[in-house]
Amino acid sequence: MGEGPQFDFCVIIDDDDDILMASRLLLRRLFKDVAIANTPEEALPAISARPPDTVLLDANFARGATDAAEGLAWLDKFLAIDPEMVVVMITAHAGVQVAVAAMKRGATDFVSKPWSNERLLATVRNAASLRRSRRAMTIAPAAAAAAPAGSPLLGTSPVMTRVHSLISRAAPTDANVLVLGENGTGKELVARELHRQSLRADKVMLTVDLGAISEDLIDSELFGHVKGAFTDARTDRVGRLQAADGGTLFLDEIGNLPLRLQPKLLTALEQRQITPVGANKPIPIDIRVIAATNLPTEKLRDENHFRQDLLFRLNTVEIDLPPLRDRPEDLPQLIDHYLDHYARRYGREVPVLGAAARAALLRHDWPGNVRALRHALERAVILARDGELQPDDFALSPTAPRIAPGAVVAPGAGDDLNLERVERRLVEEALKKHGYNISLAANELGLSRAALYRRMEKHGL
DSSP states (O other): OOOOOSEEEEEEEOSOHHHHHHHHHHHTTTEEEEEEESSHHHHHHHHHHSOOSEEEEESOOSTTOOSOHHHHHHHHHHHHHOTTOOEEEEESSOOHHHHHHHHHTTOOEEEESSOOHHHHHHHHHHHHHHHHHHHHTOOOHHHHTTSGGGOSOOOOSHHHHHHHHHHHHHTTSOOOEEEEOOTTSOHHHHHHHHHHTSTTTTSOEEEEETTSSOHHHHHHHHHOBOTTSSTTOOSOBOOHHHHTTTSEEEEETGGGSOGGGHHHHHHHHHHTEEOOBTOSSOEEOOOEEEEEEOOOHHHHTOTTTSOHHHHHHHOSEEEEOOOGGGOGGGHHHHHHHHHHHHHHHTTOOOOOBOHHHHHHHHHOOOTTHHHHHHHHHHHHHHHOOSSOBOGGGGTOOOOOOOOOTTOOOOTTOSSOOOHHHHHHHHHHHHHHHTTTOHHHHHHHHTOOHHHHHHHHHHHTO
16 A cells, blocks of 8 residues: 655755755655755754754764764754754764764764665654654643643543652652553653653653564664674664663553563663674663553563563553543643644634534543544644634544454444545544554554554544
8 A cells, every 4th residue: 555755844964965865765755845955054944944853964064074073063953943853863974972972962863874775764754753742742831830740741630640649759760660551642741751750851861662663673773783783784773772871761662562572671671781783792771761552451461462571670660541531521621721732833813612512522532532632623723714613623423332352343334435434433443443552453454553643643533
């Protein structure tokens, strides 16, 4: 199945025209628009006018330079312009020390020239997904004050009060934390809040989405590799566990870690050292690990899917994020907050929510949780007409009956042959059937994870 671009805008900055053209052609698979520039100065107008999903920044520009000083200086300038900017460093000369320095100064990742196309696409896709998550988590100042201790996790229901209590007690320790919850409940928000309140808050926090990386790349992504370790290993690569040294490593979608690599991660966490692929000498690390998964509990406790000794190492503290349907008392605050937030973002007046629309929002089951609510409210703000918002402005469909695990659903059941509604129903049923595990639902639908995410956004799931 052919797939179009998943993201909006990317900027590539490199002094080599051949590199610019090759990477631009390749990254058009991911981005609707790819801008190129030979110097950071040339790229500034484009970056200032239109916040990019990802910036690829060369580490050296002056002839003969190999120390990455110029690239690191520009990295600091770009992050001063936008602290949430996602920057991937590219260089032909970056050793492990330079790569670690770049990531500790705020770079999301790095790629070395020459690169493999698969590696570059995986790295940039992961970076752009991180930028999308950061945008989604942006909290307006007025709303942030309503959350405990400035937390971006909104909600004062008893279940959310317990979540805040667990965060405040676990954060100042170095205990590993496992965050459980359906997609869209805010697991990455919890991870960032744990880091913000920790003793490592002034250190780096790195994120690895194990669901967005192909299985054959996960080993070198986590542990790094040395030059010559395998066919495409043309240079040394620092792994995320080493790059996060001194700080926090967030392993999202930990349930996607292959069984063959789980003993290696367990050993690294127990011995507090890692051995890059192809290396002989271990490297000491000092990290705090936060992991998250949407796997159902029974699957997480299944030894055939997830090693229990690794689970015990990861879940010293376990935080279970409730689905939105289990905290309906938080809906009014969330609705008012996101209406105000998106009105500010798009320069609109905050629309008036009619009584019928508010009742429909409060009555809806929100199978996609806060993410789905957010998308519905954003769409309504963008398409708002004069007058009050009505139920039709939110494109809410009747909540489908819950699907029992393993149940077979007949596609297109009923008389409704509208393609948009049938697609939405199939996606929703696949998600519910697999407990909102994106990988399993995507596999059943015959889609990639990225394609399923796009359909979820399209239908507000």
